[in-house]
Amino acid sequence: MKEYKRLQSVPFWFFFWLFCYCSLLVNAQNNLSFSAQASSSSMEKNHEPKLAIDGDSNTHWRSRPDDENAWIVLKFPGATEVIKVDINFVPSTVPNEAFNLQYLLNGEWRTFHKVTDNIAHKVEVNLKKPQLIDRVRLLAIDGQEMQLNEVQLWGQKYADTSGLENKPILVNQSGYNLYRSKRFTAPEVEDNTSFAIVNSRSGEVEFTGKVVGEKGDFSNFNPLSEDEFLVKINGLESFPFRIGPNWIERVTYRNMVDFMLGARHYVGTVDDIRQISFAWRDGDFFNWSMQSLVAMYLSNPEAYERMERKGHYISNEEFPEKYRGLWGKLEPFAENTPDIVQLMHWDADVKISQRLDHEMQKAELAHFLYAWPYIKRWLPQQNFDLIYQYVKDNWEKEAVSKHSLSQYNKSKAHNLLSLKTQLGTTKGEMPPGFSVIPNLMMYEVATRVGDVDAEKYFEAAYNQMDWMVKHLDWADPMTTKGQRMSEHMTLRAFAYFYHQFPERSPKGITDKVNEWAQMMLDRSENLWDFRKYSQKEWTPPGWNETGNILGFPAAIFAACGILTNKILVQEMEMLAWSHIENAFGRNPTGRQFSYKGPEEVEGVDLGWYSRHKGGIGLLEDVQFVFDGSPKSFHYPNYPEVGDLGWTEGWVQFNTAFNMSMAYIANYYTDIILENKGNGNYTIALTAPLNFDYKQTDVAKIKIVNQAGESLLVSLKEASPLAVKLVGSLQIKENRVVVGEKKLSLDKDDRIILTYGYGYFERRLVLPVSNIEK
Incomplete structure (x- = not known):
């Protein structure tokens, strides 16, 4: 029946x-x-x-x-x-x-x-x-x-019998983060049917619940175990999965960096010169690579600094004549530079060497300049000086060089101080508000170096944000999912302005973001907790929307930092994690988005049906390519359709995921100082750092006094499956003591404990008068 x-x-x-x-x-x-x-x-x-x-x-x-x-x-x-x-x-x-x-x-x-x-x-x-x-x-x-x-x-005919290999209960095949939202989809299972979370090793039932709306929620199941689990319902079962501290970060962080290394133009996995490509193969001018790399590093610096160095400087002089001038204007980075900083250097070097002056290419360089205080220990001062001068000379330039363009250019003018009122297409090349963060960053950089014209950047950002608050219509999909993998740019602009300039922000930001959040929830009332393109259509018509699903969590977590309604925030967090789940198998095809997922991502059972060989990007041999995602044909639940529609990886899909992982890291990072009595304190840092459950992870947190003097406190995980790293210090006789190191305090002083950098810095500020000695 x-x-x-x-x-x-x-x-x-x-x-x-x-x-x-x-x-x-x-x-x-x-x-x-x-x-x-x-x-x-x-x-x-x-x-x-x-x-x-x-x-x-x-x-x-x-x-x-x-x-x-x-x-x-x-x-x-x-x-x-x-x-x-x-x-x-x-x-x-x-x-x-x-x-x-x-x-x-x-x-x-x-x-x-x-x-x-x-x-x-x-x-x-x-x-x-x-x-x-x-x-x-x-x-x-x-x-x-x-x-x-x-x-x-x-x-x-595309149908493929392997399309029927998925399970009747759809889960994140790899695994779920401890203490975060966890859901599955059970199509056609009636409401109030019992489900069980079963330990694959022991066969024991460890959690039970009820199916509602063809889905189940086991967010409250947080086992401190390295076992695998299954969802079982009346003889049906899911693929096995794990639940662990920072599980998604564990299986993606290294892969994310390896993809960016391999997808570089000229020096990645192939050295061909490709069309519509600049620093990255098939990267075009709107790939947002620089800002995604900067965001990744600022959000969780310890994770990227501790990674094995796989990259190295590649001189342009090693290549034939036709490669001359394509990169090499920037002096090389130091030998021990983290891969992620090498990638920032690469992106900036190509832009400067080729004098790319499209408004979005210029805007990307602002992120490099903004990050300079945190990356300069590995880079020559020449890098900053050359880029800053280039940006100043070209920021307000209206015209654009032909070699900076592609067939997807829609920009009418390239002066980044001008008001941008044009919406891009579903290609994703012109999202609303793309100039806001770059202008605010340039304001901060110009202020830092003492430029007298710094205020012009702030004024441009303010005018742009004010226009967005007054004119963007969230009901129009072209302001949201219609921007495809670039959608996150808009909500991130709202969040950056709101948090970095709270006293100078345009009025209406909070109300506008609340409206957006409610609209997103309204479009997500379905068995997948999947935000639809509109009430009628599931996905943007005619597009491989992979990057939109991967980048949507960045938009959500940017918004969550503004929202004040706790219930709304909880619902939005669930929605962010449901889209991570979608990318890892909780979707109508039952497949993770990467063709090579089973060999590259721990725990993945079914990768995407196929991969695109060749193409502009030549990405088939790059690590961690997101190849495809369900199309309108597959929704709401037609796995039998199989491998129908276009499949092809794109740098823009991965950079959207990079951005989501950066915002997830920042959103859940937290610092606590706990008084143990007699001037002894424990510092606890919650950050995605515990990836290897068999080794003790360590990190450092900075403590700064009001005079700007600082010292570092070493932290380590308290147990193999801990989500926090802990350390200790003493505060006595108007000074902070950490081992042999001391930090002096005045009676009206305050201490600031920080992790992360720049706009992603998490800080705990404590006046000395509030600290018990």
Whole structure:
């Protein structure tokens, strides 16, 4: 009965299409038109556009006689490759002499095939190469009405029996973080059905709960164990998973850095010179690499400083003549430089060497300059001086050099002090507020070096933020999920302004972010806790949205730092973790987003169906590529569709994930000073540092007095599965004592304990008068 109920809720067209789809051999052609929705420029009574795709030769669509630019659009549930189009005009009419076949790209209809001098009633168009599209328009250009019996679009069959290998209960296959939200999805399981979390080793039930809305919550299950667990429901079970301190960080941090090392242009896993690529292969001008690297380091410096150094400086002089000038203007970094700082240096070096002056490339350099105090111990002063002068010379420049552009450029002008009111497309190339953080950073950098014109940067950021508060409409998907992997840029701008300049922020930021949060929750009421594109559509039409899912937690945690309603904050935290879960298998395909996930990510059982070989990025051999994610075809729960739609990794997907991991680290970092009596204190640092449960992790925390003098306190984890690192100090006779080191205090002094740097610094400020001696 339960299964019958599900079948009733599924549209007839889906089963008709699925029957055709699954009955064909692997390389057979598949009629996609049965899965489409049809619309038209006009129609005569009883001749609706849907009749052109109903498979019935006795019905047809007809435009009005006065419609001189008649068209019909077929819209599919998701993007797929079209290899042939059959057009059947009504036999009793004169067929259109001239018409175009078009697809929608970045909001514009583009012609991929043109027919002229036609006299045939049946037109067969075989495309030289497949067209990846989610909608097709047939446009008459002869000024005549159009009458069509049938339009058939044919594509390759993608279904893949391995698509049925997933489990009936969908979880994060790798594992969950201790003390964080943990959920699973159990499609078609009725409300109030009991579930059990079972220890895979012992077979013991260790936690129970009830399924509600086809999902279960076991956030309160926090075992201090290295065992694996399963979700079991009435004979159904999930893949095994782990629960541990900083589990997601454990399985991704090194992978994140290795991806960025391998995806570098010229010097990564391949040394080819690629089109639409600058510092990173297939990176374009809106990959946000620099700011993601800076955010990663500032949020959790100990984790990146302790990593094995795999990178090294590669001189431009070692390469043939055609590589001259592509990098090398910046003097090399020191030999012991952490990989993540090497990557910042690389990105800046390419931008400076090639004099890239697109507004987004210039803006990225502000992040390097802002991070300078924290990375300068490894870099020559020349790096800062050269970049700062270049940025000053080009920040307000309106024009852009042709070599800095690509086909995706939408910027009307490149002066970063000007107000940006143009929304980008679903390509993700122009998110609202992309100039806010760079301008505020330039204000801080210019103030730091004593430039008299520092205020102009702040004024530009203020005007931009004020415009966003007053004009952004969250109900329009193009201000949110429609920006795809760049969506996080907008909410991060709100958070940066709010926290770094609380006394000078525009009015309305809090209310605006509250509205955004509620809108996101409203679009996430489903069995996956998955934020939809709109109330009607699950994903951005026609796009591989992998980076949006990966970057969404950054937007959420940026917002959570502003929200004051505790219940709303808890719901938003759950939503952030549900998207991490989605990327690691809690989705309709039951697959983690990386084709090589099972070999690269601890605990992953099923990786993505396939990977794209070649392409501009040549990323197939790079570590930790996010290759694909479920398409509209797969939602709400059609795993049987298999490997349908476009699959290809992109640097922009990984940098979105980098940013989310940085914001997660900062959000949960905390410092506590506990009085043990007699002037003895314990410092406890909560930060994602305990990755290897078999070794004792250590970290240092800085203590600063009001005069700016400082000392470091060493901390170590209290137990193998601890989330905190602890250390001790004494405060007596107006001084802080840590071993043999001392920090003097005045009677009106205060001490500041810090971890992290810059806008990601977490601090505990304690006036001396409040500290018991």
